[in-house]
Amino acid sequence: MLQNIRDNSQGIIAKIIVSLIVVIFAAAGVESLLGNSGSNAAAEINGEELSVIELEQAIRVQQRRLLESMGENADPSLLNDELIKQSALEQLIQQKLLLQAALDQGISASPATIDQLILNMPQFQQDGKFSPQLYENVLRSNGYSMGYFKELLRNDVIIRQLSSGIAGSDFVTQQELAYAASIVGQKRSFDYLTLSIAEKLAAVSVSDEELNAYYQDNIERFQREPKLKLAYIELKQSDFAQPVDEEAIKAAYELEMADFSGSEERKASHILLEITDQRNEAETKALALELKAKIDAGEDFASLAEQHSEDTGSAFVGGDLGYSSGDAFPEAFDEVLFAAEQGVVSEPVVTEAGVHLILVTDIKTVEQPSYEDRRLAIKQRLELEQAEATFVSRVENLRDLVFNSADLKGPAKELDLTVQQSDWLGRSDSAGVLSQAKVMKAAFSDEVLKDGNNSAVLELAADHYIVVRVLEHKPAEPKPFAEVSEQISQNLKKTKAAELLKGEAEQLLAKLNSGESSFASLQDNERYSVKSEQEVSRVTAKAPRELSAAIFAMAKPKSGDAATYASHSLRNGDVAIAGLSQVVEGKLSDLSEGEQQAIEAQLYRANSTQSLEAYQQSIRDSADITMK
Structure with a gap:
């Protein structure tokens, strides 16, 4: 089974970049900076906690998708929050179970593979090339640390390899083909x-x-929807940004350059052989030496990597791991990588992952970025860093003030903010920041609409908050x-x-x-x-x-x-x-080769889906799951 999974997972990484970035960014929020380390657990799966933060993010994703599917006039009040919560929780549990199963079967994604994925993502590219500044800005604006973002990528790649491998291990029988042909033809x-x-x-x-x-x-059936006029105040981190002097930017640049990791990058390929209960370290080294002998005798490294490497993330590309500046791989791996000659296969190298044969395929000099190249990114980072502490403090102040205030004027004056006013709005009307579902849901809530209170402080983004209050209300009324x-x-x-x-x-x-x-x-x-x-x-x-x-x-x-x-x-x-x-009734022999292939492909997809669903159910049935 594991070999089938590995064989059929080849190529999956190359196919998932676009969908991966959409799904991951859909869950963005300031809590992402905390990773999955929340102290409150929503569930425990085989001893591993599923945090409340993860569940809240998944709920937001499902709410957003449902509202988008409802079109321009989407009504958030129609969403069943409890059903969405249960659906999101079930999805997260299934993902945790698949990740655990994949890791148990030795499926992995190397750091170099994840780095290469990031380099290839169009969301981080300018003029067709990876932009470190854009990468940094996109992650920051979505509330991600680089480490947490890479962890999400790694987990998703591993799960997709397992799913693709299970689905790809299926086949179609002649009887199935004949029956399908009798229907199709x-x-x-x-x-x-x-x-x-x-x-x-x-x-x-x-x-x-x-x-x-x-x-x-x-x-x-002939009612005009209720309308509101709202007062609101916004709090944005960018409003607290202070000018940064040139000396501070230069000092930060010098610190960056002090940490600049050398002037050389090396492109590596490897063949990984895992050390297992059935094959100890000595036996694994011996197998690696046999492969090295074949390469030294003229056989192609990439072909042997595709056939024998047990790093499923790189085997399908001939073992290619991309470039490293000396800090991407385990220490023993990097030491050999930066001591080896280009084009010469190393002796077996042992790391926690197993035994490697390493090949340097390219060496390039990396120029230290100039001050002008880095100035804008450093300036923006310093401005946000300076503003962050003040912003977090002001958000907490705003929460206290609006809770204890009978209007928004007092909190606005205290924090030097402006009270803004909307036109008449219905639930489905679009009006800038007020068009977000959570804003209109709060505005039409009993606490705000009927009781006349200020709303809670609502998070629109990691660096953007809002509070609303109802000024006027037109209830629903019949159309003439x-x-x-x-x-x-x-x-x-x-x-x-x-x-x-x-x-x-x-x-x-x-x-x-x-x-x-x-x-x-x-x-x-x-x-x-x-x-x-x-x-x-x-x-x-x-x-x-x-x-x-x-x-x-x-x-x-x-x-x-x-x-x-x-x-x-x-x-x-x-x-x-x-x-x-x-x-x-149709006959298989009456169909063209193209029609037969199309039927077989459709049956294959159906069988693959059934196999994956059966596998998911089996690991769910045997799992120890506790709801908190």
């Missing part, structure tokens, strides 16, 4: 006609009495009858027309099923336009796609029956009557 013969909703709409009318009655009976009468008229007409159409379809279907009528006889009726299709597939059928899909889902005619009949409501309101007369 199936051909059907059928007749159909369409009953038009437009004809019925033209024949119905709605009285004033009906309109008024519907309006009164359904008044709750004149404004909605046309909408009501159209709805009632559609309902009446649909009922007439349904009645006609039921009568016609009853006659077809009883034998009183047939499609052949209906062809002579000017009201109906009967169409026939003979031995067509899902692809070649000319009937509307939704009707064709419904016909291919109909039961086969029973032995002795001329046809199977059914009615199908179409999205445009029309109703189709179909008669299925013949079903011919």
Whole structure:
């Protein structure tokens, strides 16, 4: 199993960069700086704590995704917070279990692999090249330390390797292929006609009495949403930034240069052989020497790395670990790396990871960045560092002040802030900082709206907080009858027309099923336009796609029956009557090579998904999980 996982995980790292950065940054928040070291645990999985901070981040991600899926007029009040919490908790538990399982099976991601991922992320690149300044700024703005961000990347890479390996260990049998081909290649013969909703709409009318009655009976459906006018104050870390003099910037630059890690970088490739219960250190070294002998005799290092290296993060790229300035790998590894000749394979090197064969593939001189190159980044960092202590203190002051104040004027005056005022806003209105879901949820809460209190201090970002207070409130109210009468008229007409159409379809279907009528006889009726299709597939059928899909889902005619009949409501309101007369099963041999490959790929994906779900369930069933 483990070998299958390793074999099929090759290449996964190259495919996940974009999705990885989106998912990780979606969970951003100031708590990220703390990693997963929160003292309060939400759950314990096989002895490992899942922190409340991790759960809160996952909840925010799910809330954001749900609101985005609801579109521009998303209403945060429709979200079920308890269901979201349970879903987020379950997802985190599953991730923890997969990570534990992957680590238990020896799946890893080397620091060099993670570094290379970061270098390749477009979010950290300018003009197609990695920008240390941009990297630093993006992490800071999302509330991440570099160490914690790398830990998230590492865990995600490891989990994805395990998942990809399990999914990739599946296969498709000939029986599965043949059965799928019988469905995909199936051909059907059928007749159909369409009953038009437009004809019925033209024949119905709605009285004033009906309109008024519907309006009164359904008044709750014609409400204007409640509106608020808000007062609010914002607190931003950038507002506390103080000018930094040139001498301070130069001093910080000199400190950076004092720590500058040399003027040389070396690009390394390696073959890693793990020391296991079945293979001790001496045996592993002996195997490494056998591989070295093959390389010395002319065999390709990269090819042997792909075949034999047990570092799944680098094996698929020929063992390539990228560049190191001397601090990326274990000490014993780096010592050999920086003492070796380029192009010469090292003797076996032992580290905690196992036994390595190391090859230097490139050596380049790294120029010390100039003061001008680093000046802006250092200046921004110093300004934020100076502002951070003041900002954190002011946030705490703001919390105390708004809790004890009957308005926002006092807190604003105390902290030298400005009270701002909004226009009329509904839950779904977009108005800058007030458009965030948490802001409108707080504004419409009973505590703020009904009780007249200030909101809590709300975090919009790691460096941006806000407090709101309701100034005026327009409750929900019915729209005037004149404004909605046309909408009501159209709805009632559609309902009446649909009922007439349904009645006609039921009568016609009853006659077809009883034998009183047939499609052949209906062809002579000017009201109906009967169409026939003979031995067509899902692809070649000319009937509307939704009707064709419904016909291919109909039961086969029973032995002795001329046809199977059914009615199908179409999205445009029309109703189709179909008669299925013949079903011919498809054969694998009748399909083109491309069609067979497409079917096999689809079955493979389905089997892989089932295998992964079964694996996840098995580790869940055997896990020791305690909810806090």
